[in-house]
Amino acid sequence: MKTHVKALVVGGGAVGTSIAYHLARAGWDDVMLLERDELTSGSTWHAAGLLPYFNMSYATTHIHDHSIKFYKTLEEETGLNAGFSVVGNLRMAQSDARMDEYMLYATTAETCGVPYEFLTPAQVKDRYPLVRTEDLKGAIYHPTDGYINPADVTMAMAKGARQRGVVIERKWQVDAYQWTGDHWDVTLTKMVEKGGNLVPSDxxxxxxxxxxxxxxxxxxxxxAQLLGIKIPAIPVEHQYIVTEPDPALVEWRKSNPEHPVLRDADAKWYVREERGGWILGPYEKNAPARFEYGVPDSFRADLFPLDLERIEEEYMSMIHRIPSSEEVGLKDDFNGPICYTPDGNPLLGPAPGLQNMWLAEGFSFGITAAGGTGHYLAQLMVEGEAEIDMASLDPKRYGTWMTTEYAARKNEEAYDHVYVLHHPDEERPACRPLRTSPAYDRQKARGAQFGQVNGWERPNYFAPDGFNDHDSRSFRRGGWWQHAVDEAKAIREGVGLIDATAFTKHRINGPGATAFLDWFTTNKLPRVGRINLTYALTGAGTTRTEYTIVRIAEDDYYLVSAGAWHAYDQDYLFKAIAEKEPELGRINAQDVTTQWGVFAIAGPKSRDVLKAVIKDANPDTALSNKRFPWLSYREIELGMCPVRAIRVAYTGELGWELHHPIEMQTYLFDLLEKAGADHGMKLVGARAQNWLRQEKSYRAFGTELGRDATPLEADLPRFVDLSKEFHGKASMEALGIRSKCVTLLIDGPADADPWGREAIYNGDEKIGRLTSGGYSVAFGKSIGMGYVPPDLASAGTKLKVRMFRELWDAEVVEDSPYDPSNATIRVDDIPMDG
Incomplete structure (x- = not known):
């Protein structure tokens, strides 16, 4: 056995085998794959092998697309037939809402170049007469996917890997990982057969x-235990059944091609042909998580007992949809573990806190994702970055607050939500509330409808008593829409208060802090008492993190970044500090997220509210432009609460962020609420804030900002100081401007706004995609932000946006279409010499 390798891949299922293959294909000629049993002996062997395109995630859609195209090339390369049946995929809809979902999904497919077509019930019946269609509204059909034999495709990738020099070793179990400073020492134990079990040898x-x-x-x-980290990947039982041959199907196949994989999303199942019969795979409620604390040594290529009662409803609905199956007996059954994560997407990328350790875990659709996973992870490892933004799949999207119990319950929820209506405003209920700010109960009592961000409960909007958030969800303007409109207007016309406690916050200080941050970020560092918006780049020159930097003292900084990306930002920051500290001097880094609560107060009357509670020798001038200018920071006192106040507002109005000791939050909330009553202050949620920031063309990390575009492509040159050297600068400049971020006003349908995933057209040519969308109270129409070719990025350019299968007129507008001169942000209430 080799003892020194460039890359060691642990796990011989479809995913691990694909990664080993693609690393070798990308040019690494010293790769080893380890498997503790036999290749495919995990979930791969009992997977149904479906290859569905349907996914609401932009990154995951690209991964699935690459898999489907890649698998079709394997036989030519390896001589092994991967067993790919390209029968297509027919996803049926029983409701108008489901068709709306398909139309929204289709915009993601369109931006990724995935072919699809919509079918009417009559067209479905004409093509597939065994399917009952009178209660359908329609269907979406993918002609280029289908299903594959999981074992065959894995063995084909294994052969391709060996042909490219990969060494594959079976029956070796990893028992320890140790980082030496420049490589991993991985301790292996040989596994041997004993009494039908696989046991460690000496x-x-x-x-x-x-x-x-x-x-x-x-x-x-x-x-996770071996690495000393948390990995929220826990299996959930998934069962499917195989029927005896269906005489009607056998007769149909004598002169007709195979049915596509059939999916009745409203009935929560998939069905495909299998040797004249049918395979039914349900996604039922109450499927339990298994192996929360590890797989027993006795469990190998084993299954669980079938629980037919649990899937009775789905079985009966199959009979309804395919009446000929009613008299067909059951031939076989499978109930095996399939790994899930709390959001159903895999954990793919660098492991938290560890050097050169990469995770590819939690694949609930592992066969579909395996080929693309290997391709894009190899890009990430070999080239330093993938061509698509992988942040949404990064393992660090869950922080250290996550527990085994949380992961198990959320994974069960993710399983039974596979076929629910995936509204863009969907909020899943399991394990909530968990992380709450002190003002949570007060906000809930005032009608807050909460969303979850990195475990934190954050108000999305506020509604009157008796309002049901779940029933208000829609792919169009849901029942919550008017409440968000009212909140947005309150900030534009009066004053609103937003709970932003979920922000990620770090304190960076020490002798090396200034030099480090100057190297780590793109913008000039602010002067003491001032703030700057800036970016940290990837090594490839694209945007890795957005920061607001507050300079407290000469070598003392307070960094604020997105709440949804806490562990993601922290890991990158801390690893960079560890790299540069020996060169630059001591750098202290402290996560202070849970020490500080944040309220954002904004609107023309925000100064009036604060003046009523500020404790200052001259309260009338304490908040003036002269004493507290825009983009500055001051320590102030509001009543008895010490506040780190920052003169900035994500909504584009006069406003402040009020960072306060979190233990004083309820006191401060009550104080502000009482003072705000005299000025009509309204509590405001994240949805209105999201609309308002688009009116100002403020880019958001995870939408406009990510690892597939540079800050210059995001059209943010004012936050990039090209006169200094910073991490990723040369790579950023080498990329040039491939596309450009723009803001568009859209004359869309009267009952809907874009969600930020729609295709952008120039005439009949698809030329880009939206990354954000919503409604503009300032302009009374839909608004969106997205990327287009640079020559189409000028204000006044007429384009179109795809919504609900139609193209709607859109126009590129100047950056910050609302108040482009920032007059409202800078407004003062006293003369400058007052």
Missing amino acids: EQQIIHAEHVVTATGNHAQRT
């Missing part, structure tokens, strides 16, 4: 690996 080996990738599937919890 034979051990140490592999020295520069990089390690874990693709351990159902064994992810053991991997």
Whole structure:
């Protein structure tokens, strides 16, 4: 056995095998794959092998698309038939809301170049007469996907990997990982058969690996324990049944092609043909999580007992949809573990806190994702960045607050939500509330309808008693829409208060702090008492993190970044500090997120509210432009609460962020609420704030800002100081301007706004996509932000946006279409010499 390798891939299922293959294909000629049992002996062997395109995630859609195209090339390369049946995928809809979902999904497919077509019930019946259609509204059809034999495609990738020099070793279990400073020492134990079980022997080996990738599937919890990290990948039972031959189907196939994979999303199942019969795969409620603390040594390629009562409803609905199946008996059944994550998407990318350790865990649709996962992860490892933004799949999207109990319950929820209506405003209820700011109960009593951001409860909007958030959801303007309009108008016309406690906050100080931040970020560092917006780049020159930097003292900084990306931002920041500290001097880094609450107060009357409670020798001038200018920071006192106040507002109005000791939050909330009553202050949620920031063309991380575009492509040159050297600068400049971020006003349908995933057209040519969308109270129409070719980015350019299968007129407008001169932000209430 080799003992020194460039990359060690742990796990011999479809995902691990694909990663090993693609690393070799990308040019790494010293790759080893380890499997503790036999290749495909995990979930791969009992997977149904479906290859569905349908996914609301832009990144995941690209991954699935690459898999489907890649699998079609394997036989030519390896001589092994991967068993790909390109029968297509027919996803049926029983309601108008489901058709709306398909139309919204289709915009994601369109931006990724995935082919699809819509069918009427009559067209479905004409093509597939065995399917009952009188209660359908329609369907979406993908002609280029289908299903594949999981074992065959894995073995084909394994052969392709070996042909490219990958060494594959079976029956070796990893028992320890140790980072030496420049490589991993991985301790292995030889596994042997004993009484039908696989048990450790006395034979051990140490592999020295520069990089390690874990693709351990159902064994992810053991991997987490060995690495000393948290991995919220826990299996959930998934069962499917195989019927005896259906005479009607057998007769149909004598002169007709195979049915596509059939999906009745409203009935929560998929069905495909299998040797004259049918395979039914339901996604029922109450499927339990398994192996929360690790897979028993006795569990190998095993299954759980079938629970037919749990899937009775889905079985009966199959009979309804395919009446000929009613008299057909059951031939076989499978109930095995399939790994899930709390949001159903895999954990793919660098492991938190560890060097050269990569995770590829939590694949609930592992066969569909395996090929693309190998391709894009290899890009990330070999080239430093993938061509698509992988942040939405990053393992660090869950922080250290996440527990085993949380992961297990949320994974069960993710399983039974596979076929729910995936509204863009969807909020899933399991394990909530969990992380709450002190003012949570007060806001709830005032009608807050909460969303969850990194575990935090954050108001999305406020509604009157008796309002049901779940029933208000829609793919169009839901019942919440008018409440968000009223909140947005309150900030534009009066004053609103927003709970922004979920912001990520770090304190960076020490002798090396200034030099480090100057290297780490793109903008000039602010002077003491001032703030700057800035970006940290990837090594490839694209945007990795957005920061607001507050300079408290000469070598003392307070960094604020997005609440949804806490662990993601922190890991990158801390790893960069560890890299530069030996060169620059001591750098202290402290996560202070849970020490500070944040209220954002904004609107023309925000100064009036604060003047009523500020404690200052001259309260009438304490908040004036002269004493407290825009983009500055001051320590102030509001009543008895010390506040780190920042003169900035994400809504584009006069306003302040009020960072306060979190233990004083309820006191401050009550104080502000009482003072605000005299000025009509309204509590405001995240949805109105999101609309308002688009009126100002404020880019948001995770939408406009990400690892697939540079700050210059985001059209933010004012936050990039090209006169200094910073991390990623040369790569950023080498990329040039491939596309450009613009703001568009859209004459869309009367009952809907874009969600930020729609295709942008120039005439009949697709030329870009929206990254954000919503409604503008200032202009009384839909608004969106997105990327287009640079030659179409000028204000006044007429374009179109795809919504609900139609193209709607849109116009590129100047940046910050609302108040482009920032007059409202800078407004003062006293003369400058007052």
